[in-house]
Amino acid sequence: MSLLQVENLSISFARYAGWLRREIIMPVRQLDLALQAGEITALVGASGSGKSLLAHAILGILPANASLGGSILYKGEKLTAARQAKLRGKDIMLVPQSVTYLDPLMRSGAQVCLAARGGDPRKLQRAAFRRYRLDNEVEQMYPHQLSGGMARRIMAASAFVSGACMIIADEPTPGMQAEDAAETMKWFRELADQGHAVLLITHDLEAAVAGADRIAVMNAGMTVEWLPASHFSDKGERLQHPYSRALWNSLPANGFYVPQSDWRAVSSREGPGCPFASCCELAAAICREEQPGMREGERGWVRCHAS
Amino acid sequence: MPGWLKFAFGKSVRLAALLAAVSIITFVLISFSPVDPVRAYIGADMMTVGAEQRLDIAVYWGLDQPPLERFLKWVSSMIQGDFGSSMIYREPVAGVIAERFWYSLSLMAAAWLLSGLIGFAAGSAAAMNRGGWLDRVIQWVCYTIASTPSFWIGMLLLMVFAVWLGWLPAGLGVPAGVAAEQVTIADRIRHMVLPAAALSIAGISAVALHTRQKLIDILDSDFVLYARAKGERGWQLYRNHGLRNIALPAMTLQLASFSELFGGAVLAEQVFTYPGLGHATVEAGLRGDVPLLMGLVLFSTLFVFTGNTAADVLYRLVDPRIRGHENDSRNV
Numbered sequence: 001m002s003l004l005q006v007e008n009l010s011i012s013f014a015r016y017a018g019w020l021r022r023e024i025i026m027p028v029r030q031l032d033l034a035l036q037a038g039e040i041t042a043l044v045g046a047s048g049s050g051k052s053l054l055a056h057a058i059l060g061i062l063p064a065n066a067s068l069g070g071s072i073l074y075k076g077e078k079l080t081a082a083r084q085a086k087l088r089g090k091d092i093m094l095v096p097q098s099v100t101y102l103d104p105l106m107r108s109g110a111q112v113c114l115a116a117r118g119g120d121p122r123k124l125q126r127a128a129f130r131r132y133r134l135d136n137e138v139e140q141m142y143p144h145q146l147s148g149g150m151a152r153r154i155m156a157a158s159a160f161v162s163g164a165c166m167i168i169a170d171e172p173t174p175g176m177q178a179e180d181a182a183e184t185m186k187w188f189r190e191l192a193d194q195g196h197a198v199l200l201i202t203h204d205l206e207a208a209v210a211g212a213d214r215i216a217v218m219n220a221g222m223t224v225e226w227l228p229a230s231h232f233s234d235k236g237e238r239l240q241h242p243y244s245r246a247l248w249n250s251l252p253a254n255g256f257y258v259p260q261s262d263w264r265a266v267s268s269r270e271g272p273g274c275p276f277a278s279c280c281e282l283a284a285a286i287c288r289e290e291q292p293g294m295r296e297g298e299r300g301w302v303r304c305h306a307s
Numbered sequence: 308m309p310g311w312l313k314f315a316f317g318k319s320v321r322l323a324a325l326l327a328a329v330s331i332i333t334f335v336l337i338s339f340s341p342v343d344p345v346r347a348y349i350g351a352d353m354m355t356v357g358a359e360q361r362l363d364i365a366v367y368w369g370l371d372q373p374p375l376e377r378f379l380k381w382v383s384s385m386i387q388g389d390f391g392s393s394m395i396y397r398e399p400v401a402g403v404i405a406e407r408f409w410y411s412l413s414l415m416a417a418a419w420l421l422s423g424l425i426g427f428a429a430g431s432a433a434a435m436n437r438g439g440w441l442d443r444v445i446q447w448v449c450y451t452i453a454s455t456p457s458f459w460i461g462m463l464l465l466m467v468f469a470v471w472l473g474w475l476p477a478g479l480g481v482p483a484g485v486a487a488e489q490v491t492i493a494d495r496i497r498h499m500v501l502p503a504a505a506l507s508i509a510g511i512s513a514v515a516l517h518t519r520q521k522l523i524d525i526l527d528s529d530f531v532l533y534a535r536a537k538g539e540r541g542w543q544l545y546r547n548h549g550l551r552n553i554a555l556p557a558m559t560l561q562l563a564s565f566s567e568l569f570g571g572a573v574l575a576e577q578v579f580t581y582p583g584l585g586h587a588t589v590e591a592g593l594r595g596d597v598p599l600l601m602g603l604v605l606f607s608t609l610f611v612f613t614g615n616t617a618a619d620v621l622y623r624l625v626d627p628r629i630r631g632h633e634n635d636s637r638n639v
C-alpha cells in the first residue's frame with residue numbers, strides 16, 4: 001500500500017474579479033500520485049503548472065478561499081483537516097525552497113529546535129547540525145547572516161529533526177551549482193534509504209531523473225504520466241505521453257529538440273476533449289471529443305489516447 | 308569614527324537645526340498674529356486702564372522694540388539658559404513648563420501605555436482571527452473611533468462619567484478649594500482618569516489597525532507558512548513568530564507617535580481644563596505670551612524629537628538585521 005495516495009485531486013480558488021463577478025480559477029484539475037516509503041517520487045512540471053499547490057494541499061495550509069476536489073489518502077485513510085493538523089510537522093514535513101521561509105528574527109538553532117519532535121530539541125538539533133555539516137556557531141546566526149547553502153542545510157536539518165516519515169521538498173534544487181544540487185539530492189536519498197517517503201516538487205527534469213525513483217509529469221494542472229525515472233533515457237522511446245517526450249527531448253543533453261507545438265499555450269477551457277488537443281502533434285479526432293482516461297501500463301500509467 | 312558616535316553627532320546637528328528653524332517660524336508667525344498681548348493681559352479692565360499705563364506695560368515687556376531685535380535678544384538669553392518670564396503667569400518660563408510638565412507627563416504616559424497595550428492586543432486578536440466576527444467587531448470599533456473627533460470623545464466621557472454618573476471630577480488637575488498639602492495622589496489620579504481615557508481612546512484605533520495590518524503581513528509571509536507546515540498554530544505561532552516580528556515596529560510607531568500624543572493632549576487638556584502643557588500652550592497662544600509660547604514650542608519639539616530618536620536607537624539595538632552589520636553580534 002502506498003504511504004500517500006492522491007486521486008483525481010483538483011484545487012480551485014474563488015476570487016472576486018471586480019465588484020460582483022466571482023470567478024473560479026482551477027490551477028490543479030487532475031492530479032494523481034502515489035508515494036511509497038523508501039522511494040523518492042518527483043512531480044515534474046513547468047513553473048505555473050500548479051505543482052507547488054500540491055504540497056500545501058497535503059499539509060492543509062492552502063489559503064482559506066481554496067477548495068479541493070478528489071481525495072488524498074494517507075496510510076489508507078482520508079486526510080481530513082483535523083488529521084492534517086495532527087500530522088503536520090510530525091508525520092509530514094515540508095522542506096521549503098528559500099531563506100525567506102526562515103523567521104528573520106529568530107536564531108537558526110532555535111528554528112531547528114522548534115521543528116524537533118520526540119526527544120530533547122537541543123540534542124536533536126546538535127545532531128542534525130553535525131549531520132548536515134553546520135558549524136556550531138551557525139546556531140546563533142540570524143537568517144540574514146546565512147549563505148544560501150547554510151539556509152538549505154538548516155531547512156534540511158529541520159526536516160531531519162522532525163522525524164517525519166514523509167518529506168515534501170518544494171523546488172529544492174533550482175539555480176544551484178551542480179555539486180550543491182547533487183548534495184541536496186544525496187540528502188533526500190539518505191532519507192529515502194532510511195524508509196522515508198520523499199516527494200520532490202521540481203521543474204528540473206534532469207535533477208529528477210538523476211535523483212528520483214518515480215516521476216509524475218505534470219502540465220496545465222494535470223498529471224499526464226506516471227512512470228519509473230529510468231524510463232527517461234535515450235530518445236525517450238519508453239515515454240508514453242507526447243508531453244513527457246517533448247519535455248525530455250528539450251533538455252540540452254538531448255539536443256534541444258523542441259517540438260513544433262508550444263505545450264504551455266494550453267487552453268484552460270472546460271469542456272470535452274484533451275486539454276492539449278490544440279497543441280499536440282499527435283492529436284486525432286477523438287482527442288477533441290473525449291478526455292483521455294488513465295491507462296495503466298506495465299509500470300505506471302498515462303493519460304493519452306495515442307499511447 | 309565609531310558608528311554610535313557618528314549617529315549621535317548626526318542627531319545633535321539635526322536637533323539644533325530643527326530647534327532653530329522651529330523658533331524662527333514660531334516667532335515670525337507670532338509677529339503676524341493679530342493678538343495684542345497688552346490688551347489680552349488687561350482683559351476686561353481695558354476701560355479702566357489708561358493709554359499711558361498700557362504703554363508702560365508694553366515697554367516693560369519690551370514690546371516697543373522691533374521684532375528682529377526682540378528675537379535676537381531672546382536667542383542670546385536663551386543660549387545662556389534664560390527663557391525669560393511668562394507674561395500671563397509672571398513666573399520664569401522654565402518654572403511654568405517644569406510644573407506643568409509633570410501634569411502632562413503623567414497624563415501622556417498613562418494614555419501612551421494604555422493605547423499602546425490595548426491597541427496592540429486588539430490588533431493582534433483581530434489579525435489572528437482574520438475575517439472572523441472578532442476581527443470585524445474590532446475593525447468596526449476602530450474605524451468608528453478613528454472617524455470621531457477626539458474632543459468629542461472627551462465631551463462624551465465628561466457628560467457620562469462626570470455629569471450624569473458623577474463618578475469622576477469634571478476638570479482641573481486637583482480638587483478646587485483644597486490646600487496644596489492636602490491633595491493626595493488618589494485625588495490627582497482621579498482627576499487624570501478622564502483626560503487620560505479620552506487621550507488613549509483616540510490613540511487605540513491607530514495602534515490597533517496598524518498592528519492588525521502588520522501582523523497580517525507577517526501571517527501571509529513565507530516563514531509563517533513554513534511554521535504552520537511544521538505544525539505550529541494559534542498562540543504558539545503568535546508567540547514564536549507574530550509577536551517577535553511585530554513588537555519592534557509597534558514599539559517604534561508608538562515612540563514616533565509623540566507628536567500626535569502631544570497634539571491630542573492639547574485638546575484633551577482643553578476639554579477637561581487640565582493644567583498641563585497643552586492647556587498652557589493654548590493660553591499662551593490666545594493671549595500672546597511670546598516667551599512662554601516660544602519655550603513651549605521648543606520643549607514640545609524636543610519631546611517629539613526624543614521619541615523619534617528613541618525609536619531609531621531601539622531599532623539599532625534590537626533588530627539583528629540592522630545590528631548585525633556593524634559589529635557582528637552573533638554571541639550577544
Ligand code: SF4
Nearest residue numbers: 274280287304305306
Ligand atoms: S490525448 Fe490526444 S491530444 Fe491529448 S496528449 Fe494524447 S494525443 Fe495529444
